[in-house]
Amino acid sequence: MADEVKTPVPPEGEGKPAAEKPQAPDKPAAPAVAKPTTAPDAKPAAPTAAKPAAPAKPAGPVPVPWESPMVEKLRRQYGSGLEAQTYLGQNYLRVDRSTIPNILKQLCDEEQFGYCVDVTAVHYPKRERQFDVIWILYSFAKNERMRVKTEIKDGESIPSSASIWPGTNWLEREVFDMFGIKFDGHPDMKRILLPDGWKGHPLRKDYGIIQQDQEWVQINLGIESGQ
Amino acid sequence: MNDPTLVSRLDLDTPEKTYLDANELILNMGPQHPATHGVLRVILRLDGEKVLGLECVIGYLHRGVEKIAEHRTYTMFNPYVDRMDYVAAVSNGLGYCEAVEKLLNIEAPARANYIRVILTELNRIASHQLWLGTHALDIGAMTPLFYTFRDREEILKIFEKYCGARLTTHAFRIGGCQYETYDGFEKDVKKFVAFVAPKIDEYEELLTTNRIWVERTKNVGTISAKDCIALGVTGPVLRASGVKWDLRKAQPYAVYKQFQFDVPTGQNGDTYDRYLVRMAEMRQSLRIIQQAVDGIPEGPIMAKVSKVMKPAIGEIYHSIEAPKGELGYFIVSDGSTQPYRVRVRPPSFVNLQALDLMCRGQLVADVIAVIGTLDIVLGEVDR
Numbered sequence: 001m002a003d004e005v006k007t008p009v010p011p012e013g014e015g016k017p018a019a020e021k022p023q024a025p026d027k028p029a030a031p032a033v034a035k036p037t038t039a040p041d042a043k044p045a046a047p048t049a050a051k052p053a054a055p056a057k058p059a060g061p062v063p064v065p066w067e068s069p070m071v072e073k074l075r076r077q078y079g080s081g082l083e084a085q086t087y088l089g090q091n092y093l094r095v096d097r098s099t100i101p102n103i104l105k106q107l108c109d110e111e112q113f114g115y116c117v118d119v120t121a122v123h124y125p126k127r128e129r130q131f132d133v134i135w136i137l138y139s140f141a142k143n144e145r146m147r148v149k150t151e152i153k154d155g156e157s158i159p160s161s162a163s164i165w166p167g168t169n170w171l172e173r174e175v176f177d178m179f180g181i182k183f184d185g186h187p188d189m190k191r192i193l194l195p196d197g198w199k200g201h202p203l204r205k206d207y208g209i210i211q212q213d214q215e216w217v218q219i220n221l222g223i224e225s226g227q
Numbered sequence: 228m229n230d231p232t233l234v235s236r237l238d239l240d241t242p243e244k245t246y247l248d249a250n251e252l253i254l255n256m257g258p259q260h261p262a263t264h265g266v267l268r269v270i271l272r273l274d275g276e277k278v279l280g281l282e283c284v285i286g287y288l289h290r291g292v293e294k295i296a297e298h299r300t301y302t303m304f305n306p307y308v309d310r311m312d313y314v315a316a317v318s319n320g321l322g323y324c325e326a327v328e329k330l331l332n333i334e335a336p337a338r339a340n341y342i343r344v345i346l347t348e349l350n351r352i353a354s355h356q357l358w359l360g361t362h363a364l365d366i367g368a369m370t371p372l373f374y375t376f377r378d379r380e381e382i383l384k385i386f387e388k389y390c391g392a393r394l395t396t397h398a399f400r401i402g403g404c405q406y407e408t409y410d411g412f413e414k415d416v417k418k419f420v421a422f423v424a425p426k427i428d429e430y431e432e433l434l435t436t437n438r439i440w441v442e443r444t445k446n447v448g449t450i451s452a453k454d455c456i457a458l459g460v461t462g463p464v465l466r467a468s469g470v471k472w473d474l475r476k477a478q479p480y481a482v483y484k485q486f487q488f489d490v491p492t493g494q495n496g497d498t499y500d501r502y503l504v505r506m507a508e509m510r511q512s513l514r515i516i517q518q519a520v521d522g523i524p525e526g527p528i529m530a531k532v533s534k535v536m537k538p539a540i541g542e543i544y545h546s547i548e549a550p551k552g553e554l555g556y557f558i559v560s561d562g563s564t565q566p567y568r569v570r571v572r573p574p575s576f577v578n579l580q581a582l583d584l585m586c587r588g589q590l591v592a593d594v595i596a597v598i599g600t601l602d603i604v605l606g607e608v609d610r
Contacts, residue, residue: 061332087542088330088332114457115459117553117555117572118544118555118570118572122568140472165459167457167460169580170577193285193289194286202294203293209295
């Protein structure tokens, strides 16, 4: 289990396009579209959850298109590369890397998303563009949350948003520390939680859970790491 | 919000002005320093006693909680979250359980939610009491520590009777509560509310008009609402700067919608206002507890949850108002029994970022006051 590399694959044998992973662009409006927040029987029924082949299992919550004047406006501006969806009542945009940081700046300045709650990433080693970078935004004026996601390749950098929201300074450093994603134009791009000389980026899926930088441990702590 | 000067002020290498007699001194504080409330290292750049800038070095308590989560099932990871903000473990558990419940698209029953609210608010008081005691101790007032720890003990006793643990409680389960309340739980809680209300007045008597306290806290570590929002600072720090924003009101979770309470705010955004806001918050928490314990319904304490949890593929962000600010969980499910990714958005980590801005132009002794007033827990900063 320790070094297992997990990638999201749809559960086998469940012939339901509705449960396609949210990033599937082609079928946002699957036949069984129900408003996810109100779907009464959307929870995985208790005993059948373990057996994916059970036919009576109700379809899980699905992403539905997110329509709003703001999305329309952004779509006109950035073209069809922009996907807007709602999953379990939470809105998110999937945008092309080239629109960063313009779209973030626009969301902050024009759409009142003045508070960047979090910047984080997810690693999908089997995809060609391995990383999802995610901004979680909040608007005090509208009392609304949204997420912006983009995909980047391994080794590719991404423009920093620290000039838009100064609070993302440390958050981006943490993403760099944990995933090795570099942010261009960041005022101080270095590790934050791990020591400076550390090798590897622990939240990548190919980094084992008990793996350590043994050389660093030996030199700096003077002990064997016990592996 | 896009003030470029704010960004450059955060950058340690570009001082805002040069001094003619620039005897710049670099002073290291910590990592083992009693006033940093844990293992926090602060590198101060000083001009005499005046702070020109500082840099925080963190990570001494890093345990890789987010990595661990990827190798545990949803249920197995639950106790780990208590170890982040260990003085407010109940809040951490609440945030995590609610996030997974949202991902599973289930809801905890009403009785469970009432128990959750009571314990979470008790924990908020305990967290604020610990903050007050240690913060006052840092500034030089030793007495409040004994008062607050004496009273915090009563809360920990209730926790101990409820779930057997005092700090890392693991009180909640995904789908409801771990345990039914013990006989006399309501009585104990009511007794505590009656007991602690006059004690909070007592703390205020010791400090609010105390000249030394006022001198040490007024106009110290001032931060404006605009800077707070730009830096993502939340919780009592944001409210003391005048922003009336509390997730319990803005985006109510659990059953907070049903309770009457106010969101206390300050105006000046200084250490003294943050002190007043937290004192007022304790009183509001007591109001919530009183209403919750009076209205606690009968019924089940667990929703129907399968033993093997396999949330549908997707992702969720859920956040709650922890004693320190917005505590969020971003969970990605790949349809298996283990989360594909768990991201914790810790309030302490983000709030600590404001330390540099708040300390500029202050004296070295004020750095201690500002670290205290930010109310950080290093277990949560480093995870």
